[in-house]
Amino acid sequence: MSYTFPVTRNPNPKPKPNSSELVFGKQFTDHMFVMDYDEGQGWHDGRVIPYGDILISPASSVLHYAQMMFEGMKAYKTEDGRILLFRPEMNARRLNRTNERICMPQMDEELFVSAVKATVHEDKDWVPDSPGTSLYIRPFIIADDPALGVKAAKHYRFMIILCPSGPYYAANRGKLSTTRIFVEDEYIRAAHGGTGYAKVGGNYAGSLRASQKAHECDCNDVLWLDAIEHRYIEEVGSSNAFFVIGDEVITAPLAGTILPGITRDSVLTLLREWGVPAIERRLSIDEVTMAAKEGALKEAFASGTAAVISPMGTLRYLGEEYVINNREVGVHSQRIYDTITGIQTGKLPDTRGWTQQVD
Numbered sequence: 333m334s335y336t337f338p339v340t341r342n343p344n345p346k347p348k349p350n351s352s353e354l355v356f357g358k359q360f361t362d363h364m365f366v367m368d369y370d371e372g373q374g375w376h377d378g379r380v381i382p383y384g385d386i387l388i389s390p391a392s393s394v395l396h397y398a399q400m401m402f403e404g405m406k407a408y409k410t411e412d413g414r415i416l417l418f419r420p421e422m423n424a425r426r427l428n429r430t431n432e433r434i435c436m437p438q439m440d441e442e443l444f445v446s447a448v449k450a451t452v453h454e455d456k457d458w459v460p461d462s463p464g465t466s467l468y469i470r471p472f473i474i475a476d477d478p479a480l481g482v483k484a485a486k487h488y489r490f491m492i493i494l495c496p497s498g499p500y501y502a503a504n505r506g507k508l509s510t511t512r513i514f515v516e517d518e519y520i521r522a523a524h525g526g527t528g529y530a531k532v533g534g535n536y537a538g539s540l541r542a543s544q545k546a547h548e549c550d551c552n553d554v555l556w557l558d559a560i561e562h563r564y565i566e567e568v569g570s571s572n573a574f575f576v577i578g579d580e581v582i583t584a585p586l587a588g589t590i591l592p593g594i595t596r597d598s599v600l601t602l603l604r605e606w607g608v609p610a611i612e613r614r615l616s617i618d619e620v621t622m623a624a625k626e627g628a629l630k631e632a633f634a635s636g637t638a639a640v641i642s643p644m645g646t647l648r649y650l651g652e653e654y655v656i657n658n659r660e661v662g663v664h665s666q667r668i669y670d671t672i673t674g675i676q677t678g679k680l681p682d683t684r685g686w687t688q689q690v691d
């Protein structure tokens with residue numbers, strides 16, 4: 333089933349930012365998508381309207397108990413002016429897995445993808461084309477029943493906002509560079525049975541204290557360890573983490589505490605097609621630091637929608653610093669980055685059906 337939505341054009345479009353000066357997530361386009369959900373009626377009244385503030389009851393459950401979720405995806409401009417989305421059906425599937433976890437209603441995958449396309453279509457001219465830039469797409473759902481009882485709401489609002497964005501880590505402006513990463517040995521991101529695999533705001537609120545600690549040590553982000561032993565690597569910042577030890581590329585298994593990243597899945601697919609051993613297994617920080625000391629730790633990188641592929645150059649753990657690959661971008665990181673961004677921007681052929689065009 334295909335969906336169409338009424339559009340109210342913004343009568344006061346803003347000037348577009350200079351695409352070579354964009355940062356991540358600070359400027360927003362002229363339009364946004366809004367759709368309501370009511371129990372008994374389902375999702376209804378999807379519409380594209382001018383971007384702007386929204387009215388919300390101060391009693392809305394999202395404001396008190398954080399019943400909300402979000403997704404992250406991007407639109408890219410090709411050299412011949414087409415606009416492409418990368419694996420948007422995967423975001424739709426993940427949205428439904430998150431919604432199931434936090435008692436929010438399911439959404440038809442086609443409805444989700446059509447809403448994203450309709451919104452991006454309206455703000456096509458906002459998709460930047462400088463190297464390392466894209467239009468970041470933020471779909472999200474909030475529970476807005478005005479009621480203070482702790483229970484699942486009956487009314488929800490689904491929205492999509494768009495921001496022309498530069499690289500997530502400011503140093504990566506169209507050319508990869510490495511990050512400094514703080515290994516967090518006190519706070520944790522997620523525990524088994526919790527919401528680690530779901531894209532809910534609370535996971536990120538809970539991460540802020542550790543990010544502060546990382547910044548105090550001049551690090552860009554946090555490497556998360558498991559909740560029980562504070563030993564096994566989980567994620568890095570808001571991205572999945574990969575380590576190249578010897579000939580193997582290793583990442584944490586999807587065992588409930590890890591976000592099932594769409595970039596993560598793409599990285600594993602590419603590596604396996606290239607014949608590189610790509611292993612999903614538990615990897616301890618001791619194994620990583622030992623490999624670093626022995627010279628077996630060849631590379632490490634973050635993978636995510638926002639972060640794309642962001643190589644790590646230094647790990648700081650218990651006050652010691654471990655330098656990875658001389659703080660240089662490794663061959664796997666570069667090859668994966670070039671391939672994924674090549675497919676996303678239409679420079680490389682899409683032989684896997686990963687891109688969808690926005691008309």
Ligand code: COI
Nearest residue numbers: 404405570636637638639
């Ligand atoms: C993404 O990569 O889309 C994310 O969700 C990261 C975001 C929290 C900045």
